[in-house]
Amino acid sequence: MLYSSEVENEITDSVFRHKTPDYIGATVSEFAFHGCEVMMRDQPLLDQLRMIHFDLAIIDAFPLAPCASIVPHHLGIPFITKDASPLAVHQPLFPAFIPHSNLHLSHKMYFWERVENAIVLLMELYGLASPSINDLTLLKKFSPCLVDWNELLRLALLHISTTDHHLSYPTPVLANHVQLPGVTWRNTRPLNNPIFRFMDLAPEGAVVVSFGSSVHSLPPRYLKTLFSAFQNFSGLVFYLKLDQQIIHSVDVPRNVLPLSWLPLNDLLGHPRTKLFISHCGRSVLHESVFHGVPVMCIPLFKEDEINTQNVVYLGLGKHVDIFTASAKTLKDTTSELLRNEMYQKNVKRISLMLKSHKFNPTETVAFWVEHVLKFGGSHLRSEAMNMTSAQFAMLDIALAFFVLFSCLFCEMYRFCSVCWCRCYRTKGIATFTTKRDGMNALYSSGRKDSNC
Known part of the structure; x- marks a missing residue:
C-alpha cells in the first residue's frame, strides 16, 4: 500500500521513537481507513471509475487496512486480493504446526506453545488480535448486508499471496x-556508469544497504553507528539508499556511496555483490535470495520481524537489532556473513529452487488473471468462503460436544448420587437394626439376672 510522504514520515518516526507494534499498527490502520473514507466521499472519482467499466480490480488487502476492497465492491467490479490475512479469507491455518506471526514461534511447537498459538489464532479470527480493523463505519454505510471486512474479502475471485514455502513454513492452501x-x-x-565505476573500486566486492521505500533515511545517530562499522572494510564498497538532505549532517566514509534511489535488483544481481543489509521486507528479501545474496536483517516493522525469523531459521542470514547494536556488533556480523560459507551455500540452494520454476511470477499472475476473467472464480471457491467464523473454526461442533458431555456428566453424577444415597440409607438402616437388637438382648439379659 502506498502512502504520502507525510504518512511515511509519521510511521517511520513512530518506529524510531520506540513505539510499540500495536501503536504503529493502529497508526497505519488509521491512515489507511482515512484514505478509504476520502476515496468513498469523492463522488467524481467514483463516477469516473464507473464509466471506465473495469473488468477486474486487484486490491492490496493489507491485514491492517482491508478497507480498499470496498471501492470495487461498491462499483460492482470483481476483484482479486493481494496479501490478505489467511484467516480473514478462511484459508486453512492449523495451530498445531502453523505458528501465528505475532508469536515468533517455529513450526515445531511444544504443548503450551500450541495452546498459546491456538488462542491467538482464534482471537485473530474474530478480530480481537487487531482491534484497529474493527471500524465498520465505512462498511455499514456502503455494504450494510456484510457482517465485517473479512466477509467482504471472501467475496474475491482469487487470493494472491507474495510468499510461499521457500522463505516461510510449508502451509496448505485452497x-x-x-x-x-x-x-x-x-x-x-547493466549498471549505469557512475554506479558501475564505484563497483570497480572494490577489490573485495560490494555491499548493498537499503531499508525499503518507506524509510528514506535512518536518524543520524544510527547512521553514525553504521558508518563506524563500514569504515573497517576498506576492501568493500557500500551502496546506501539515503535521503540527500541528510548527507550534510553526517560524515560519509569514502567507501560508502549514498544514493536517493538504488537500482536494487541490478545491484543484487551483480556478481561482485557479497551482502545485502536490509530491513528484510518481503519483496526485497525475495530479490536478494533470488540472486543468491546473503542477508543481514535489521527489522523495523512487524512484517520485517517475521521475515527475519524465517531468514535466521533457514540459515540465509543473521539478525541485528539496530536500536541496541554497536558498531562492533555490526562489524562482527558483517564479517561472519562474508566469511562463513554456510550462508552462501544456503542462499544459493534456494536461489536455484526459485530459478528452476518453469514460469516466472509475472507470467503466473497473467495466467490467473486471464483465467478468472474468462471462467470466473466459482469453480475455485471452497465452501469455507461461505462459512461464518464460528463454523470455520468448528466452534459450533465444539459447543455441541461440550453440551453433550456436560449433560452426560450431569446424568452420571445424578445416577451416582442416587446410588450413593440408597447404599448409605440401606447401610444406615442395617446398622440401626443391629444396634437395636443388641440393646434388646442386653435388656432381656438384665431382666433375667434381676429375677435370679
Missing part, C-alpha cells in the same frame, strides 16, 4: 489461493 513470491525479481541489466 484452490482460490495462489502463492506467488518474487513478483519484483527479474534478470539484471
